[in-house]
Amino acid sequence: MKEELVEEKSHATNHYLYYPDEKNVPPYLAYGFRPAFLLLAPYMILSMLLWGLVWSGYLNIVFMDDVLTWHVYEMLFGILTAGLLAFLTTGLPELFPGMVPFVGKRLKYIIYLWIAGRVSFWFIDYVGVYVAAFLNLSMLGWIIWFAKDAVLDPLQRHASIGYAALSLFIIEIWFFASQANLVTTPSMDILKVALGAIVILILLALRRVNMEAINELMEDKGIDDIFISRPPKTNLAIFTVIVFTVVEFFYPQNSALGWLGFAAAAAILGITSEYKLKDAFILNQPYVLYLASIYVMFFLGYALMGWDLLNPNIDGVHHFRHFITSGAIGLSYIVVMIIIAWVHTGRHLTYSISTHLMVSLIIVATFMRGLIPFFEEYMMEMYLYSSIIWTIPFILYIKVFSNFLLLPRKDGIKG
Template sequence: MSSSHYLNYPKGDFPIYLAYGFRPIFLLLAPYIVLSIILWAFIFAGYINLPIENSLNWHIYEMIFGVGTAMIVAFFLTGLPELFPGVVPIVGRHLAFIVALWVLGRFSFWFIDYFGIFFTGFINIGLTAYISYLAAIPAFRDRNKRHTSLAYSMVSIVIIQTIFFLSEAEVLKIDSYKILLLSMILFLVLILLALRRVSMESINELLNQENISEIFLAKSFRYNLAIFCLLLYGFVELFFPNNSTLAYICFACGSATFALLNDFVLKENNILFKPFVLYIISTISITAIGFFFLGFNYLFELNITNHFRHFLTTGSFGMVFYVIMIIVSTIHTGRKIFTNWALTLGLILIIIATFMRAFIPFYIEYSMTLYILSSIIWAIPFIIYMKIFFPFLLQVRADGIKG
């Protein structure tokens, strides 16, 4: 599967860091994640000031749209040639232009008070819209329409991103913070759609690697139910933030997400405790746990929604970014899937950081220490990723195939 692009690979020689979509993105994204999260911790603690009027919105936007858009670019530029045979991989100068647009988007948003909302919005929305366009063309041309959900999900993200900038410019009288909360849910929907495809490719690759004849299928009806529950929660929270049903909707989200784990129970072989499979299972589980905590928050009126929301951001987003970067950087550099103690430690650290950040209200006297410490712990896995995978990203594929 990871070499199916070969017949359509463009002719010519390209720098290895521009030889396939994930390479330059991951080379930039990992250090950017480390920089932005540690910087935010010190900003929030009051040790550093940035020339940004609304630092909270900056932090949320950068973690959702800044980091999230990079993952979108890497996923689609890497995955489209495999999902749709005949799609030519984007490499070389074209890829460099897309990466430069992402970098410009980050720079402009960091200095949005200088560049202005409309210029910053144009750059950021332009990149998301362009990737949506690249995804939509093959998705709707495909006779079976198997992946149109990815295109629709991307359109929803472009729309909500546009609404965010219009609300920031006060063209629309909507609270931009609430729009960011809905954006988080829409990104989670895209994450589930992407995770379904990534898990099927990687786990079947693992089964083939271990000479197991069974096929792993991530069944669409389970994901459709989870996505429906997530969307219901996102829109009810936006329009009816004090509605008592939010507690039960969160429980439904958690239950539907946990139900995805049923796919990992094969008929003849037990793969549940294989280290690599546990990475994906842990990612799904932390998302479900997050919704259960949010449900209890609404049910018992704890009023710590934003803290428990970090199960979905620090936890779900962090683990998805980490795990997908590992999977793609392994399979798409022509290597066999592997795990080691350092990668597993990274996953455990993300989980620890998530609980530390979410439970800050219960240890308020140590809040500043926990803010900074949880951010540093959360950043360490991406440093581990850089140490292990940057050499892979800067070398030709181990199997000799281009890309």
């Protein structure tokens, strides 16, 4: 296993041998993660601030009737497509040497498609469901097409990510069919199913991110050990999330769902035991703590929802779910964006007070938002302040990493 990891690591820069011979490619279009992250950070700031102002009563969005559906869809699918674009166009050429990186004009056009999808959904009441559906499904469909090499790989080494993305494509079709009144399933119920699929996708992606980031970190620090993320614990967590999601869809009030929430929470938390290495102690390393905090937020979300479902005196499932959405998913984006901005611009993985704040403030905002059931008299204030605090990490990200994304790689390699 160690030999396989070393061999895989040795292929990590082979994709630069297949870099397209395109002239005058600006640095911000030199690799898939660059324009995605340059747009994703400000878009998250805008979306969350607007939602905080709307829900707390300070702003009325006059161009949309169903603001709640807009918020949930955008924070799930709208952001997901940009994140998947960055993750797959950066990672797949490394995992499959010979795969041509997606850069330049072709990358610019797919970014335009993502922007068109966002605009169309914001103004869905004016452009219509079918236009919004076509643009948004085209974006996710293109990403799946780009990932086809992973799905068709005879060894099926990374096919699970492709299958998870395909399941999300089907769920998104279902969502737009609901919006167009072609099916009777409530859109919000479909978005809860989508959340479960996104959790699974993130758990699968984190296996790869953990392997790359932690081994990169240990190599830089001269730690003589290798981190290996083993499938069984992740697979158990995925199974429990699938069961929870299915039961919640069909039997949302069944008390068994509470116990399934505890099961999902325990299985996800169990993944953190992988950070206990045989020959080295790494739990004092900031990036290990950053990544572990994602699993802890997932744990709290499913555990609190399970507790709520078994406790008739509390009605806060929709609040506790924010430990999964604002917390774990929000942390997944910011931590991966930080890691990729360091490693894939030719720099060593580094931490600072800024990276500490990015992670810590998302956690603080999540607790403010998720614990509203215990402080309902301050609900509006907690909505607004948590939204503001949640956006600060992405403001810091722009400040710290925008030059990394706008300038060529520090080590002189293309990409």
